[in-house]
Amino acid sequence: MANKKGRRRFGAVRKLPSGRWQARYVGPDGLSHPAPHTFPGKRDAEQWLSVVEGEILSGDWLNPELSRVLLGDYGRAWLKERKVSQRTREEHTSVWRNHVEPFLGRYQVNEIGPELIRRWRAELLEKGRSEDRTAKAYRLARSMFATAVDDGRIKRNPCRIKGADQHRTPERPHASIDEVYRLADVMPPRYRFLVLLAAFSGLRWGELVALQARDVDRETMLVRVSRKIAQMKDGELVVGPTKSAAGVRTVALPRFLDEDLAAHLPEFAEPGREGLLFTGKRGGILRRGNFHRETDWARTVVKAGLPKGFHFHDLRHTGNQMAAEAGATTRELMQRMGQSTVRAALIYQHATSARDRQIADELNARVERYRSSKRGDPDDGSAASMVPIG
Incomplete structure (x- = not known):
């Protein structure tokens, strides 16, 4: 706007020798900021200044200097400053280096809009x-870009493609009780309990190999998960916190596992309460590659009657499926499996709920019924055999 003497109240415009017009203004930071481009006429420049003035008055103004940073520079700093596990940092760095930076890294963050994001994804x-x-x-x-919005570099996240953050994952197989036991039976004795615990607890590989003897309470049949071991691409093993805060949890185990646990501890676990529950054939932390070689996993799963390509991680899926069949709700499953979307009240829950104990007891009843049928024992009408399993 101009006052009576023809001077603008906000900003200034001037005509360049080329005939085009330039606009500049003093921002809330007290510094002079030129328009990012020139204008064909005086009115165009003044209209641009009016828009900027409105943004300042409404609190929507962004410092244009902040938005002119290259995404390549901003992304590298973002990766460095992000507080994540070493394994997650390694994964993020790989995705950034191979799929994001080569296409988007040369653009300033304020130049990247939804159209460019769609083109990049395609x-x-x-x-x-x-x-x-x-x-x-x-x-x-x-x-x-969400962080860039928080930093005041851009007004809106350009990543707005519905469903682009999801992908269709082929449904993974899960094993039946009979298949779990057939697999455990053909495993080397050292790994029999590992297979059973993976299937009936739903713990992740990294959580299983990090377990210490003190983490399992045989009296209550509870297992405490508070750490994991991640293997980096260079082979380094990193002991650290669970995948997320929700991963720190206590899981109730079916009581039938005590028999195999009692046999496993003196024979294969490291001595002492802080000794590892599972170790490799030569001792020390169990590596996934060594486990697959020592068990001849690919052939062994087929020998056990499981489909070709059955993964160790599918045992976790098996545990999830069995717990669901035992009557666990979605919320109970998320707690039991250590999913990060569990509400805060459940994320840091240190004691297993009564319902989780019931889930484990129902799993126990299902397996005891199966084992009794294999032995040919008559149904004695005990409470365990009468627990609903639907």
């Missing part, structure tokens, strides 16, 4: 990236 898929990797790249970029 190019990833056209070049043969899987839906899984493309979704991971999209989620990483979206997180970076």
Whole structure:
């Protein structure tokens, strides 16, 4: 706006020798900021200043200097400052280096809009990236831009493609009780209890191999999960916190596992309360690669009657499925499996709920019924055999 003497109240415009007009203003930071481009006429420049003035008055103004940073520079700093586990940092760095930075890194953050994001995502898929990797790249970029919004560098996150953060994962197989026991029976004795515990607790590989003897209470049949072991791409083993805060939990175990646990502890666990529950053939932390070689996993699962390509992680899926069949609600499953979307009241729960104990007891009844049928024992009408299993 101009006053009676023809001078503007906010900002200033001037005509350049080229005939185009330039605009500049003093921002809330007390510094002079020029428009990012020139204008064909005086009125165009003044209208632009009016828009900027409105943004300042409404509190929507962003310092244009902050938004002119290259995404390449901003993304590298974001990765460095992000507080995540070493394994997650390694994964984020790989996704950034291979799928995000090569296409988007050369643009300033304020130059990247929804159209460019759509083009980038389409190019990833056209070049043969899987839906899984493309979704991971999209989620990483979206997180970076969300931080840029919080930093006052951009007004709105350009990652707004509905469903782009998801991918269709083929349904993984899960084993029946009979298949779990057949697999455990053909395992080397050292790993029999590992298979059973994975199937009937739903713990992740990294959580299982980090367990110490003190983490399992045989009297109450509870297992405390408070750490995990991650194997980096260079082979380094890193002991650290669970995948998320929700991973710190106590899980009730079916009581039938005590028999195998009692046999496993003196024979294969390290001595002492802080000794590892599971170790490799030569001692020390159990590595996934060594486990697969020592068990000849690919052939052994087929020998046990499981489908070719059955993964160790599918035993976790098996435990989840069995707990669901035992009557666990979605919320109870999320707690039992250590999912990060559990509400805060459940994330830090230190004692297993009565319902979780019931889930474990129902699992116990299902397996005891199966084992009795294999032995040919008559149904004695005991309370255990009469627990509903539907």
